Amino acid sequence: MKPTLLFDFTVDKENSTVNVKREFAAEHSLVWDAWTKPEMLDKWWAPKPYVTKTKSMNFTNGGRWLYAMEGPEGDKHWCLADYSAIDTKNSFKHLDAFCDPEGNISDAMPRSAWSTKFTNQGETTLVNVSIKHDTLEDLEKIIEMGFKEGFTMAMGNLDELFSNLK
Template sequence: MAENQVENNELLLTRVFNAPRELVFKVWTDPEHFCKWWGPKGFSLNVSKMDVRPGGLFLGSQTSPEGHVMWGKFVYQEVNAPEKLVYVQSFSDEEGNTVRAPFNPNWPLEIINILTLTEENGKTTLTLSGGPINATEEERAAFEGMRPMVQQGFVGTFDELDNYLASQQ
């Protein structure tokens, strides 16, 4: 399989935001904005590094309302402002080394996310597709088994984004 080819258990989500595409792209790529909305409701995000360019790295930690901290990273593959952002997402340690997910030893080490933005009449349609890459059968099965939870997590994150965009206009 070609590297970064999304496998057949791809996730596909679409959401329309009442905001111009340039603003939606900016809040995905500017750490001052990204830290204020990314993640589930009630979680906080600390951005350690955000270098949005092909080969660049995002490194950050999320803290749950109970104080549990998880680190993660994105390695940017494609950055085409303001219409496309492609990154490989992984759990990591504080230094950015890829680690296994704390909640499932079979969770895929790498998940590609392909974000596309289109604008019509001042509204932006965000499409997010992706899934495990370079994954074992066990990792693909773990992702598939948790697909409803992953989708629900993104719905909550997109709700946070929607609220944040409203505050920026």
């Protein structure tokens, strides 16, 4: 019987923040790679039936990941991550945004500041994600769009990826 892995998704309205704690049955370096290498991100980041297609990625301080989440009908939702701090194998921070295929940020949707931390727990790895929004209204807009459901599905995709790599 496989152990139950931690999954905690909380919304802190007072601080306009989403906090997600998610444990994975995979070694620390593999989990880090899954969050920081485009060839792995493309296999799990988008909630099904969408798929992620990286256009470019420079995982460095000041670098950027530009990608599309593509639907089964061919619709594309372009997004980017602007990396602001990287502590290799431990944590990284980025600003998230919706954009066009060239990376020009959309004013129609709010940006959010992500902080992602990785904790080696031996046979499992804990990922702690904090997503800060400028306003409660911005946070509520993202939640209404289905962020919790989509991110939960993506975490399931990552579990699937890890189990297929064993």
